[in-house]
Amino acid sequence: MQLPHRLIVITPAEQTDEYDNPTPALDYGPAAPRRTLWGLLQPAASTEDPQPGRVPVTTSWRLFTVQPISARERVEWNGRVLEVNGEPARWSPRFGHVHYEATLTTVEG
Numbered sequence: 775m776q777l778p779h780r781l782i783v784i785t786p787a788e789q790t791d792e793y794d795n796p797t798p799a800l801d802y803g804p805a806a807p808r809r810t811l812w813g814l815l816q817p818a819a820s821t822e823d824p825q826p827g828r829v830p831v832t833t834s835w836r837l838f839t840v841q842p843i844s845a846r847e848r849v850e851w852n853g854r855v856l857e858v859n860g861e862p863a864r865w866s867p868r869f870g871h872v873h874y875e876a877t878l879t880t881v882e883g
Contacts, residue, residue, distance in 0.1 A: 813839035
């Protein structure tokens with residue numbers, strides 16, 4: 775499998791409350807850890823939901839990679855920040871290399 779796209783994966787940092795307990799809020803800002811991985815990113819679908827005063831465009835992408843990625847991470851590519859939908863699938867064929875497949879989404883507008 776050829777992996778032509780260089781992606782930056784953002785792993786969220788957990789925020790703590792005033793009692794040093796982890797909170798459900800996740801921080802994807804500049805302090806969040808980042809790592810680079812190679813993958814194959816393909817467009818999957820695009821929808822436009824007509825609403826008064828706002829026209830959001832939701833675009834879905836398919837990501838194929840040989841390195842694991844988790845459901846709470848985000849991916850930066852080509853000036854876009856894409857969210858991972860659900861838990862990525864792990865494929866381990868009987869004769870071949872293990873790879874991961876994830877569905878990514880971005881909303882604009």
